[in-house]
Amino acid sequence: MSAAAGAVLDTRNGQAARREHILDAAEACFVRNGFHRTTMQDLAREASMSPGNIYRYFDSKEAVVLGLAERDRERGAVLVEAMERAGDKRAVLMGVLARFFFEITREAAILRLDVWAEASRNPAIGAMVERGDEEGRTWLIAMFDAIKTSPECDPAALFDAVAPLMKxxxxxxxxxxxxxxxPAVAQLQAMIDAGLSGALPLPHLDLETGR
Amino acid sequence: MSAAAGAVLDTRNGQAARREHILDAAEACFVRNGFHRTTMQDLAREASMSPGNIYRYFDSKEAVVLGLAERDRERGAVLVEAMERAGDKRAVLMGVLARFFFEITREAAILRLDVWAEASRNPAIGAMVERGDEEGRTWLIAMFDAIKTSPECDPAALFDAVAPLMKxxxxxxxxxxxxxxxPAVAQLQAMIDAGLSGALPLPHLDLETGR
Known part of the structure; x- marks a missing residue:
């Protein structure tokens, strides 16, 4: 590689690292004070950068939130790729679900609640949440379809049965x-397991009487 | 009733009605703009009252949120009372769950997300959410215990299995x-039904491998 190409690459890596650093700082601010109370000034202070410098990477607080969501999606994609390379898809699915729900920090979960609430008020955030949900749905349904153990398994219905549990x-x-x-993760896995063999969703009762 | 007693009662009813009116206005503001962006001035405008008048009923925005939560709890208590008077507790439990989840408006659900996110940052709201959750938990476990159809049913474990689904x-x-x-409510009812006969929670798989 030429020295010039190396310098370009260093700059790119530097910019990516700076972006990551700002997103980490944003996560800390949003969790501590909430999305609305956090200003770009707070964010600059937390990141030890000048506000002007922050604006070179993100032109608004909303852009920072979208950046955080995009990072989440990329991290998810890495997990998915690992899974798709693996031989035993079912074991990897179960392991990935366990890892995701065990490793999600309280901070990340709180931020997710903020983003969900904001989705109804801010169309850009709403569209981003919807896109993320739709991607997750498409992928999980395809996965259920690939590893189901019975023709009785309805992958879309199984997804609908377990999606609220995950949220x-x-x-x-x-x-x-x-x-x-x-306990909740073990139950989620057991429900998916039952669903793959066609035993879930359970037959519906009468909604009014529950019989 | 004496005229004086009647006047006292009218004033009381008037105050209660005014409180309700402020809470309705607050719900509309919070849903539209979020908890943080709403000021007591916005609230006064929405309620067509002077800010000074609002402060006679609620001394802070936080007090309004606590008031909303208290109203939710009271409404829940009315449902519970109706259930406890009914003969067929099981049918009423199923019907009440259906009614609650069908009738909750999108606005009320969004407000709940805001309150959940805020619970981690505001100790008064956190304590209120915890108290509400604990009351619901205690009541549902007692109800499961009263109507279980098998000694295999573990009411507390059943609650833990269905609580995330409800959220x-x-x-x-x-x-x-x-x-x-x-579909989600039908699944919730079917899970409770299975749990009452001891079939839920499902036996746990190995968390890592899902076998």
């Missing part, structure tokens, strides 16, 4: 400092 | 304007 685990993680995701 | 239905309601809670 609820994130809420629970945000609410309690000492939350143990173990 | 997740609220998140889903907040996210999509056209959300249909039907």
């Amino acid at each position: 609820g685990i994130i809420v629970s993680r945000a609410l309690a400092p000492d939350y143990d995701a173990g | 997740g239905i609220i998140v889903s309601r907040a996210l999509a304007p056209d959300y249909d809670a039907g």
